[in-house]
Amino acid sequence: MKLNPFKRHRCHDCNLRFRRIEELMQHNQLAHCDKSGYECRHCKKFFEGMEQMRRHIKQVHSYQGNNSSPNH
Ligand SMILES: [Zn+2]
């Protein structure tokens, strides 16, 4: 099975393939609305999976605003 390395981002809903993840994200939002996707509430970036989004938030936003300090 030969995969096209230039179109490695596949839409899970309609099996369309895209070269860039941005194209896939845009397609997802346009064609499938917010179905099977996760949007970063900090910068509105779109992710396929929740784990990817959570990792992004951890790396980029460092859980800012997560006030976990106890009332001491
Ligand atoms: Zn699609």
Ligand SMILES: [Zn+2]
């Ligand atoms: Zn973000």
